[in-house]
Amino acid sequence: MIEFVLDGRSKVATYMQLVLQVKQALRVGIAQPGDQLPKVREVARTLAINPNTVLKAYRELELEGLAEGRPGVGTFLVGDLAGPSLAHQAELREELVAWLHRAQAAGLGREDIAALIDTTLRSTLDRPGSPSPRTVREHR
Numbered sequence: 694m695i696e697f698v699l700d701g702r703s704k705v706a707t708y709m710q711l712v713l714q715v716k717q718a719l720r721v722g723i724a725q726p727g728d729q730l731p732k733v734r735e736v737a738r739t740l741a742i743n744p745n746t747v748l749k750a751y752r753e754l755e756l757e758g759l760a761e762g763r764p765g766v767g768t769f770l771v772g773d774l775a776g777p778s779l780a781h782q783a784e785l786r787e788e789l790v791a792w793l794h795r796a797q798a799a800g801l802g803r804e805d806i807a808a809l810i811d812t813t814l815r816s817t818l819d820r821p822g823s824p825s826p827r828t829v830r831e832h833r
Contacts, residue, residue: 694731695724699740707742711750712757719759719774721782730760730768 695718697711705713718724730751737744751768754760759772796806 694728697731697736697740699742708746708750708753711736711747712753715750715754715759715770716774719770719772720776721786722775724770725775726770726773728770730754730770732767 695715697714699707699710703710715724715730731739733744733747733751736742736747751760751762754768754770755762757772759770759774760768761771762768793806796809801809
């Protein structure tokens with residue numbers, strides 16, 4: 694089950710942080726169609742946010758065709774974002790975890806690691822000749 698975490702320093706709206714976390718979970722296979730999302734009241738209580746914020750996130754997921762509300766039962770995932778690369782993700786994740794441990798051992802903090810990853814992503818994947826995000830999505 695998805696466990697939501699909020700970044701209070703993020704400029705991303707709270708409801709959108711929830712939406713993005715569900716999408717990430719679908720993309721990496723942590724969540725799958727048929728899984729039930731946590732109850733609105735439970736998420737609101739755990740994160741100390743307004744239940745309407747959670748409802749807004751779940752409505753956004755419904756609009757995007759990723760979730761479906763079932764009255765009296767809850768909200769369930771119905772869409773999938775995992776692509777053919779899902780089979781390779783476990784091995785890549787293990788390599789990433791090892792790299793993160795090496796980065797910490799080298800003295801990099803969380804923000805340093807995030808900055809290194811972000812700038813490397815931009816300079817590697819966003820350079821001329823690289824497939825654009827739209828192109829990558831269209832090939833799924």
